[in-house]
Amino acid sequence: MTASTATGLLAATPAAWYEAALGSLEVLLVDHANCEKKAASTALGLMFSYADDVALGLSLARLAREELRHYEQVLGLMARRQVRYARLPPGRYAAELRRAITTHEPGRRLDLLIAGQLIEARSSERFEGLIPRLPEDIARLYAGLEAAEARHRSLYRGLAERHAAATGLDYAARLAALASVEAELATRPDPLFRFHSGPPG
Amino acid sequence: MTASTATGLLAATPAAWYEAALGSLEVLLVDHANCEKKAASTALGLMFSYADDVALGLSLARLAREELRHYEQVLGLMARRQVRYARLPPGRYAAELRRAITTHEPGRRLDLLIAGQLIEARSSERFEGLIPRLPEDIARLYAGLEAAEARHRSLYRGLAERHAAATGLDYAARLAALASVEAELATRPDPLFRFHSGPPG
Numbered sequence: 423m424t425a426s427t428a429t430g431l432l433a434a435t436p437a438a439w440y441e442a443a444l445g446s447l448e449v450l451l452v453d454h455a456n457c458e459k460k461a462a463s464t465a466l467g468l469m470f471s472y473a474d475d476v477a478l479g480l481s482l483a484r485l486a487r488e489e490l491r492h493y494e495q496v497l498g499l500m501a502r503r504q505v506r507y508a509r510l511p512p513g514r515y516a517a518e519l520r521r522a523i524t525t526h527e528p529g530r531r532l533d534l535l536i537a538g539q540l541i542e543a544r545s546s547e548r549f550e551g552l553i554p555r556l557p558e559d560i561a562r563l564y565a566g567l568e569a570a571e572a573r574h575r576s577l578y579r580g581l582a583e584r585h586a587a588a589t590g591l592d593y594a595a596r597l598a599a600l601a602s603v604e605a606e607l608a609t610r611p612d613p614l615f616r617f618h619s620g621p622p623g
Numbered sequence: 624m625t626a627s628t629a630t631g632l633l634a635a636t637p638a639a640w641y642e643a644a645l646g647s648l649e650v651l652l653v654d655h656a657n658c659e660k661k662a663a664s665t666a667l668g669l670m671f672s673y674a675d676d677v678a679l680g681l682s683l684a685r686l687a688r689e690e691l692r693h694y695e696q697v698l699g700l701m702a703r704r705q706v707r708y709a710r711l712p713p714g715r716y717a718a719e720l721r722r723a724i725t726t727h728e729p730g731r732r733l734d735l736l737i738a739g740q741l742i743e744a745r746s747s748e749r750f751e752g753l754i755p756r757l758p759e760d761i762a763r764l765y766a767g768l769e770a771a772e773a774r775h776r777s778l779y780r781g782l783a784e785r786h787a788a789a790t791g792l793d794y795a796a797r798l799a800a801l802a803s804v805e806a807e808l809a810t811r812p813d814p815l816f817r818f819h820s821g822p823p824g
Contacts, residue, residue, distance in 0.1 A: 459670055459680075462687070466664050473657075476698055476708050483691045486663070490684045490691075497677055507677050 429543040429575065430536075430597055433605035438621035440551055446615050447560070448505050451496060453617045456510065457545070458493035461574075462486040468534060481577055488570050499563055513616035515607050516541075522603040528589040529596075535582035536597050539575050540604045544618060546571035630744040630776065631737075631798055633806035639822035640809075641752055647816050648761070649706050652697060654818045657711065658746070659694035662775075663687040669735060682778055689771050700764055714817035716808050717742075723804040729790040730797075736783035737798055740776050741805045745819060747772035 443450050465486040469479050500507065519541070523533040549568035553561045586593035612620035644651050666687040670680050701708065720742070724734040750769035754762045787794035813821035 456674070459667070459674075459684075463664075463667050463671070466660070466667060469660055470664070473660075474708050474710060476702070479660075479708075480695055480698055483660075483695050487688045487691050490688050494681055494684050497681055501677070507675050507680075509675060 429547060430539055430579070430601050431543050431547060431605065431608075432601045433609050435544075435548055435551055436609055436621045439548075439608075439619070440555055442615050442622050443548075443552060444555055447557075449510065449615055450617060451500050451503070451505055451560070452508055453510055453513075455493055455496040455500065455507070456512075457617050458489045458496060460516070461541070462489040462493070464538065465489065468538075471534075472531060478581055481581070485574050485577060488574070492567055492570070495563055495567075499559065502559070510616070511614070513614045513619045514612065515616065515618035518607055519600070519604055522600055524596075528585070529591060532582055532585050532589070532591050532593065532596055533600060535578050535585060536593075536600050538578035539582060539597075540601060541618070542571050542575035542578060544604065544608055546575055548617065630748060631740055631780070631802055632744050632748060632809075633802045634810050636745075636749055636752055637810055637822045640749075640820070641756055643816050643823050644749075644753060645756055648758075650711065650816055651818060652701050652704070652706055652761070653709055654711055654714075656694055656697040656701065656708070657713075658818050659690045659697060661717070662742070663690040663694070665739065666690065669739075672735075673732065679782055682782070686775050686778060689775070693768055693771070696764055696768075700760065703760070711817070712815070714815045714820045715813065716817065716819035719808055720801070720805055723801055729786070730792060733783055733786050733790070733792050733794070733797055734801060736779050736786060737794075737801050739779035740783060740798075741802060742819070743772050743776035743779060745805065745809055747776055749818065 465482040469482050469486075472478050497507075519537055523537060524530045546568055549564045549571060553564050553568065556564065582597075583593050585591070586596075608618065608620060610620045611623035613623050615622065666683040670683050670687075673679050698708075720738055724738060725731045747769055750765045750772060754765050754769065757765065783798075784794050786792070787797075809819065809821060811821045812824035814824050816823065
């Protein structure tokens, strides 16, 4: 597999995942709301871990604000569709991707930023694939979000490349390693349907 | 001591704290940036803990977005004043207030919301007291933030009262207990100057 130069992703989402999404719209929306909240929380976590990097702090604060706004927009859509919020056990994606992240600095920071890049890239890819298939109200919201996720992917990529340049770490090598884990999680059959899951098992 | 009906605070900030602030403007700004980030993180923590309360989630997402925006504004002011970000050991305020919080639900949720109310109330009170004393550029920024902090205080108070009404807990009793701890932390001599510290020891 070769990485898509634009996105970093090594594999496209299988058609079976999109079919599962259309059959699980309520779970898709609830899990999506959780993902936006989690994305804001992850950005804040990086702002605390690397508090002396003001450029990182400023850009991730803006990103977190956008993710929170998306969370509010998804909750608004759920209210209009009378979808009740329900607690969902988390899928495997974030936990397993996290397991591949280096535990020591400065490598840890590079990996966390690349993980951010890949998650935003996968979100953006799935929004794009979902939009032509979804009911019009959800498609309209997702069209707005897709552009933001693509911007967030570029932001994380820029922060990762800058950190690699400053520390002499190999961005391309770590992207290849983490993108390989990510592609496997997004394409291997998965017992739980979620926004970032694999296709049904 | 009787609680101020409007703010819930049991004691005014001592004049000596304001004098210390004017002599420690760089620490004030850096710690204030940290406080805004921490306020966003606390709101997000509540959104995760009480994820099935959509009204709480929506209002705290908006609050967190505002706190992040303030963080960005403080960093902007620091850049214009050429104040370098520096890591500061945390003061005693948040940790000691947290120690007074009930460990079991449903009391824990009430206490966390009241703690939010008191922290926002103290922030708002100190902004108001600082504004006439500060250099004009900082005063102008703080005038904008003060109104938001007062709104956040009311938001937390409303969420706390609603939760107390739904569970039969005594809002006034818990406010009195936590406000007493808070007032002591804000007025007892403190070895470290911080945005929420006591006056110098």
